[in-house]
Amino acid sequence: MAEIEIKNIAKSFGNYQALHNINLTIHDQEFMVLLGASGCGKSTLLRIIAGLETATSGEVWIGGRRIDHLSPKDRGIAMVFQNYAVFPHLTVFENIGFGLRMQKLPNAEVERRVHRTAELMHIEQLLKRYSGELSGGQRQRVAVARALAMEPDVILMDEPLSNLDALLRMEMRAELKGVLAESKTTAIYVTHDQVEAMSMADRISVMHQGRIAQNSSPVEVYRNPSEKFVAGFIGNPPMNFLPATEVSKGQWSVAGCQFSGPEAHSGAIDFAIRPEDLSPADTGIAAIAKVVEPLGAHLLVTCDVEGHLFRAVLDSDLALRAGDTIHLAPQQDRIRWFDQNTTQAICLS
Amino acid sequence: MADISQSRSSGRFVYMSGVVLLCAWVLVPLYFLLINTLSSPEAVNAFPKSFIPEFDLGSLTFFANFAGMLSALKNSIFVAAITMILSIVLGAPAGYALSRFEFRGKETFRFLILLTRAFPLPLLALPLAVMFIRTGIDDTIFGLALIHTTLALPFSVLITFSLFSGIPIELEEAAWTLGCTRLTAFTKVILPLVLPGITASAIFAFVISWNEVFAAAVLTIENRTLTAFLLQNLDTSPLHLKFAGGFILVVPALVFIFAVRKYLFAMWGIANR
Incomplete structure (x- = not known):
């Protein structure tokens, strides 16, 4: 059992507060992704769990044991770094076996585990090579194998795929997910890539300015963003926002169209819809197409709606040119509402 | 075309x-x-x-x-060897600290290191000689090695600083997460990687000491190093002996540099690591 509990972790560098009272529980064998733009504190949080950084206050517990005062080697963790950190003076075999040798395991056991993890990561044929003779993808495999060979309670990954090219990243993404699920290890994975996060995570914690903005399943994060930041950060292209004005109780006017929304709300609110939840119709939000980008499967149309940027992902068969005016009808059950002042989502109940 | x-x-x-x-x-x-x-x-x-x-x-x-020649050669080697050891033992930790830790006065410290080379040795020679006589380490191999270490130390600190800075901190961090303490991470991961560079900077210190003549001439009388010994005796020698003496001085330094040229390149970051 390796449940991770992060209790009230805060971290400041001088006057700069990098993390504000983070509370997070990661269940045993769960794949948790910390997602956020650079500088949001996600790597700092991971490094605090690993013991490479000391929290200003708060506690970290792994498997019912408080570990924030222990040195990294005593925490039962293994870490995969963004730049791989494969030791250049050792062969792949010795790299994977490094941690096992440090534990003074007998030779036969080291060999058994190295071969097993190397097989798992498909690098058996590279065991005699040095890191200088490996490609980026191969080094990444060595780094993951080295972490897995430790058979840790928790595996921590800091943007492990961001140095790989796009195709390789997609391949490694699927492979990592499979290997980690099989190893039954609790994993925390830091990334700024939302596709990676969506595709791999059991649960996503979206981080913003040193706090957790939303912590839920990938689909939930995508469909029901808890605040405007999450809605704008997740999804490519991101969610559209338009200001709404109340017409009557529960009825809101958005760019000349009426939608039923929150019944009673003080203050200004925004109407929000994902670009792919729009379809061309006879009536709907009137939009002037500014840029039309055929993407093969879809047509990405960047429009202007009463001076606001508005994007739609439409069927690629649609004949549309820049300057045309189209009417876009949103799918009713996908409409979301946000408070303009607090930026929080407004629940319709 | x-x-x-x-x-x-x-x-x-x-x-x-x-x-x-x-x-x-x-x-x-x-x-x-x-x-x-x-x-x-x-x-x-x-x-x-x-x-x-x-x-x-x-x-x-x-x-x-020539009488005294061999003992002068021996003195030179001893002084240079002590200089080499001292400048690495003192210089490498300083270089490591400069590259890995943030501390108050770090920039000032780096500046001060360079400053030790700002004062010409002739300016310091007299007070040093007086101090050495008072402490009783005048005319000793160790005393001279101390001065040579002072001369070589800025280089060894700055060279090892750049060596350690060239090694990503993640390698150390990875070692820590894999069961190393700070010390074992250093000996198992960092040391093997910087050893060629350290060797080069050690040889560099050796050559600095080997070639140094002013302090050697001022601070030693009986226990002269080769340079000081030749300087003293060649002054009054005929021309052909001056050439031969110069040759004897130049060759070992050249051989050293040639032997470690690979590491010298590594030291300046030319060779690929």
């Missing part, structure tokens, strides 16, 4: 003449030194010079049998 190939060939000409010029700058004096060392006294003083050495070993045999 003609223009391009012409400008390319003229660029090549400039490049090649630069190479030839630089080589000549180093090699011609060395060659004359060699010729004159291997010539008889008459040939040394004759004009015009021959460009082919006579292989007369008279001057060199003279030095080999």
